[in-house]
Amino acid sequence: MTSLDRSTDPRRFPHWEGHMEADYIYTTGIAGERFFATLRDEGRLLAVRCGACKLTYLPPRLFCERCFARLEDWTEAPPAGRVAAVTVAHLDRRGTPLPEPEVWAFVAFPGIHGGLVHRLLVPPAAARAGVRVRPRLRPKAQRTGAITDLEGFEPLPG
Amino acid sequence: MRKVAVIGAGMTLFRRRLQETPKELCYEAARMALDSAGLDLNDVDAVVSGSAPDAFDGVHMKGEYFLDGCGGVRKPYMRVFTGGGTGVFSTIAGWWHVASGLADVALVVNEEKMSSCQPHPQSVFAHIWDPILDRPLQPNLIWIFAMEMNRYMTVHKIKKEDIARVAVKNKRNAVAHPCAQLADPDITIEDVLRSEVMAWPVQRLDISPPSDGAAAVVLASEDVVRKRRIKDRAWISGVGWCIDSTMWTDRDLVFPEYVARAAKMAYKMAKIDRPRKQIDFAEPYDPFDYKELHHLEGLLLADKGQAPRLTREGVTARDGDLPVCPSGGLMGVGNPIAATLGIKVGELYWQLTGQAGKRQIPHEVRTGVTQAWGDLMQYGCVVVMRA
Amino acid sequence: MTARRTSWPGTELRADDLVLGRVTSTKFRPDARYAWSAGEAMSRFLEELQRGRLIARTCKGCDRILFPPRMFCELCFRPTDAWTYVLDTGTIETYSISYLDTNAKRISVPILVGVVSLDGASPTMGLMHYFGEMTPEDLRIGMRVKAVWRPPEERRGSVLDLAYFRPLREGEA
Numbered sequence: 021m022t023s024l025d026r027s028t029d030p031r032r033f034p035h036w037e038g039h040m041e042a043d044y045i046y047t048t049g050i051a052g053e054r055f056f057a058t059l060r061d062e063g064r065l066l067a068v069r070c071g072a073c074k075l076t077y078l079p080p081r082l083f084c085e086r087c088f089a090r091l092e093d094w095t096e097a098p099p100a101g102r103v104a105a106v107t108v109a110h111l112d113r114r115g116t117p118l119p120e121p122e123v124w125a126f127v128a129f130p131g132i133h134g135g136l137v138h139r140l141l142v143p144p145a146a147a148r149a150g151v152r153v154r155p156r157l158r159p160k161a162q163r164t165g166a167i168t169d170l171e172g173f174e175p176l177p178g
Numbered sequence: 179m180r181k182v183a184v185i186g187a188g189m190t191l192f193r194r195r196l197q198e199t200p201k202e203l204c205y206e207a208a209r210m211a212l213d214s215a216g217l218d219l220n221d222v223d224a225v226v227s228g229s230a231p232d233a234f235d236g237v238h239m240k241g242e243y244f245l246d247g248c249g250g251v252r253k254p255y256m257r258v259f260t261g262g263g264t265g266v267f268s269t270i271a272g273w274w275h276v277a278s279g280l281a282d283v284a285l286v287v288n289e290e291k292m293s294s295c296q297p298h299p300q301s302v303f304a305h306i307w308d309p310i311l312d313r314p315l316q317p318n319l320i321w322i323f324a325m326e327m328n329r330y331m332t333v334h335k336i337k338k339e340d341i342a343r344v345a346v347k348n349k350r351n352a353v354a355h356p357c358a359q360l361a362d363p364d365i366t367i368e369d370v371l372r373s374e375v376m377a378w379p380v381q382r383l384d385i386s387p388p389s390d391g392a393a394a395v396v397l398a399s400e401d402v403v404r405k406r407r408i409k410d411r412a413w414i415s416g417v418g419w420c421i422d423s424t425m426w427t428d429r430d431l432v433f434p435e436y437v438a439r440a441a442k443m444a445y446k447m448a449k450i451d452r453p454r455k456q457i458d459f460a461e462p463y464d465p466f467d468y469k470e471l472h473h474l475e476g477l478l479l480a481d482k483g484q485a486p487r488l489t490r491e492g493v494t495a496r497d498g499d500l501p502v503c504p505s506g507g508l509m510g511v512g513n514p515i516a517a518t519l520g521i522k523v524g525e526l527y528w529q530l531t532g533q534a535g536k537r538q539i540p541h542e543v544r545t546g547v548t549q550a551w552g553d554l555m556q557y558g559c560v561v562v563m564r565a
Numbered sequence: 566m567t568a569r570r571t572s573w574p575g576t577e578l579r580a581d582d583l584v585l586g587r588v589t590s591t592k593f594r595p596d597a598r599y600a601w602s603a604g605e606a607m608s609r610f611l612e613e614l615q616r617g618r619l620i621a622r623t624c625k626g627c628d629r630i631l632f633p634p635r636m637f638c639e640l641c642f643r644p645t646d647a648w649t650y651v652l653d654t655g656t657i658e659t660y661s662i663s664y665l666d667t668n669a670k671r672i673s674v675p676i677l678v679g680v681v682s683l684d685g686a687s688p689t690m691g692l693m694h695y696f697g698e699m700t701p702e703d704l705r706i707g708m709r710v711k712a713v714w715r716p717p718e719e720r721r722g723s724v725l726d727l728a729y730f731r732p733l734r735e736g737e738a
Binding site for chain 2: 038040041043044046047049050051052081082083086088090
């Protein structure tokens with residue numbers, strides 16, 4: 021078959037199948053190590069401030085992307101944030117239908133440049149932006165130093 | 179075209195695995211380069227980064243991922259990739275920005291984090307092979323270097339001792355490099371010849387291993403150099419680049435024609451017509467020891483088949499008449515693919531400005547050439563720099 | 566500057582730092598599967614392999630016989646002109662004796678591999694393949710070789726329809 025033939029299935033043309041296999045381990049880095057170790061061991065979320073630009077970064081990072089200063093002024097992230105954007109997912113990352121829909125949110129925090137993407141722990145019908153939320157941590161024994169040490173964000177009581 | 183100078187450089191340690199993320203690696207090199215040039219991020223008009231396959235770091239579009247560490251946020255930015263050629267090619271792309279007048283200052287940042295790839299970056303290298311012609315044979319990438327090395331050795335009747343001598347020279351040179359991963363003051367030719375055979379004629383100590391690292395250089399126009407009275411600067415006199423077909427089985431691998439073409443392009447711009455006489459030192463790409471020889475010939479610094487004689491006679495030693503890889507090269511310092519910028523263009527800069535410390539060539543050098551090589555035995559790029 | 570600096574950035578890790586979790590990290594395995602189209606030239610190439618034949622394309626612009634075949638000449642930058650067969654005998658242009666398999670694992674019986682330029686194609690037009698019925702000591706650049714084909718019922722339209730190249734024997738074409 022040539023470019024004059026049409027099909028949506030590449031396997032109809034003479035072809036060779038294969039895959040690209042590799043496994044990856046990603047270090048969290050210098051700033052990330054401090055953030056995730058603190059999350060795992062103390063259950064706290066840290067941020068870092070750039071005094072020159074008056075920006076506080078969450079997740080924290082080694083350097084300011086604006087002025088390129090090395091950042092050393094670590095601080096604690098605010099205890100609560102607000103859902104800035106939300107979506108309900110029905111397919112997993114391979115496109116297979118999920119057994120239950122999942123609610124995902126981007127959570128912004130007062131005074132923070134950035135925010136966190138995570139599960140919003142509400143039923144899909146209750147998924148909306150603007151809700152005030154706080155992080156829900158997994159029990160310490162289950163925390164490994166990863167973003168999944170958070171179970172997600174839950175609405176503030178009341 | 180405007181005159182362009184390298185006015186600063188920086189690099190990280192080269193190691194088998196570093197904890198820093200790709201962004202952090204870029205930042206360390208970029209920050210050091212800017213500091214050494216006495217500049218800050220708001221002095222930079224454009225950023226160019228170079229990095230080899232996304233599949234090493236394991237982040238798709240990694241140039242866009244680590245750009246904040248390159249100082250690229252909200253600036254004109256591009257990432258270039260020419261396989262192993264990236265270590266020198268990104269400087270050429272940075273040169274375009276300044277020579278054209280579009281930028282007065284360009285920051286060039288190269289990064290590689292090969293350690294993310296498990297169990298070994300080899301698994302990713304395998305995908306460079308043609309899926310229909312080559313992959314069914316389950317090749318190991320070392321085969322292709324072995325075949326090129328074998329052809330070079332057979333046609334010119336070169337003995338393994340002469341090739342091993344390059345590994346010894348470079349690994350010993352690297353003792354003087356603060357970032358070196360593989361320096362060895364005591365290594366001998368016998369050590370290399372006794373090392374395990376990977377794919378004959380390639381043995382373990384003929385090869386540079388994978389590394390993590392980053393490097394950066396700052397490029398500036400003549401105006402900037404003059405206005406800021408920058409003393410530590412080295413001019414880019416010539417650039418050249420060339421690529422051959424990926425059908426490497428069509429070619430006689432004995433001579434890298436594409437390197438010669440890139441060299442001629444750069445030499446023409448630099449008004450060099452007798453390279454062996456007019457060039458004082460060289461940093462060719464040496465991911466394998468035989469490649470230094472192969473590339474010296476491609477750079478027209480030695481006649482075909484004659485590069486081994488230069489090594490044997492001490493001409494290419496750091497205190498020789500034509501020092502080659504005074505940095506220690508990839509063989510001695512390490513091979514974080516694109517980040518080799520630091521030991522190629524970076525080394526030329528540090529040598530030409532007298533800042534190479536214990537590696538400084540003991541006699542005056544005014545003109546250097548560096549070259550990188552990449553893809554499937556097909557790409558060459560060359561930069562000539564002058565004091 | 567490099568003379569004055571005393572410390573250089575970079576935090577070295579050992580292999581077991583990652584494996585034993587001494588530093589935080591995440592793992593991922595991409596799941597990328599491919600069906601690579603053979604294209605026009607290679608489709609015919611693979612069909613002919615299944616029939617036990619090696620096919621090439623001619624370019625009138627540069628008078629070359631291109632093997633493996635391609636639909637355009639990369640030198641003349643024009644479409645190639647016609648199909649033509651080449652012989653399954655040739656010359657070893659280069660080779661390697663590999664003690665590593667594709668996963669970089671050591672193997673005790675080496676793989677003999679190299680490039681064979683096929684008779685009937687333009688000079689140095691080569692194909693990478695295995696060598697067999699010879700020892701590592703026999704291998705040399707310039708050796709004349711002949712293809713050994715798999716039995717017809719085992720051929721699938723792949724370069725592996727050739728099992729390997731063996732030394733050309735006296736009296737063979």
